Amino acid sequence: MxxxxxxxxxxxxxxxxxxxxxxxxxxxxxxxxGRMQAVAVSGRLICNGRPAANIKLKLYENEILFDRLMEEGRTDSNGQFRVSGNKREISRIDPKLNVYHKCNYNGLCYKKFTIKIPKDYINSGREAERTYDIGTLNLANQYPGQSTDCLN
The missing domain is CATH 1.20.5 (Single alpha-helices involved in coiled-coils or other helix-helix interfaces)
Known part of the structure; x- marks a missing residue:
């Protein structure tokens, strides 16, 4: 027993x-x-000098195994966007923005590249206090680490 x-x-x-x-x-x-942390990213996307409308954007918290989606958004008719998100984490969050597009590409999937968000733009709380502005990016350019993604 x-x-x-x-x-x-x-x-x-x-x-x-x-x-x-x-x-x-x-x-x-x-x-x-842990503590709630927030981040925001904005910018404008163009394709060959024209606004890139309806481009999919995903703001992730970079994790060891699986990244955690904080927010998903799309560019407006002028190619402009702003996405923000928050996450509770013991250590500082490691946010990144994935951009999925078909500028100058006719394949079944999407071109994808990632922009890492600087630590200076992360703050405590549920709302971002500052917005990381990536400026205007031409999707016709080749970006470091750009790949093809069919599962976005």
């Missing part, structure tokens, strides 16, 4: 620790661990 009780106790501790590891994000939110 004592052996069964000891095995049951060990199994309970193991299962509980696995549930906590799997549900770490929920635990952080429920327990209030």
């Amino acid at each position: 004592v052996i069964r009780l000891a095995l049951f106790s060990l199994l309970t501790v193991f299962v509980s620790s696995q549930e906590i590891a799997v549900d770490n994000v929920a635990a952080k939110n429920i327990l209030g661990i």
Whole structure:
């Protein structure tokens, strides 16, 4: 009986620790661990000198295994956009903006490139205090790390 009780106790501790590891994000939110951090990015996208309308943008928190989407948006008819998001994290968030487009490209998928957001534009709280302006980018250019993405 004592052996069964000891095995049951060990199994309970193991299962509980696995549930906590799997549900770490929920635990952080429920327990209030970490601090809420916010970021915002704006800019204008063009294609061969013309506004690039309806371009998909995704603001992510860069994670070790899977990036976490903070916000998704699109450019307006003038190619302008602003996306912002927030996330509760123990350490400083590592935000990035993915841009998905078909400027000068007729394939089935999209061209994708990533812009890392400087740490200076991250603040505590739910709302971004400053906006990182990427300026005007011509999507006809080739950007470092540009790839093709079919699953965006």
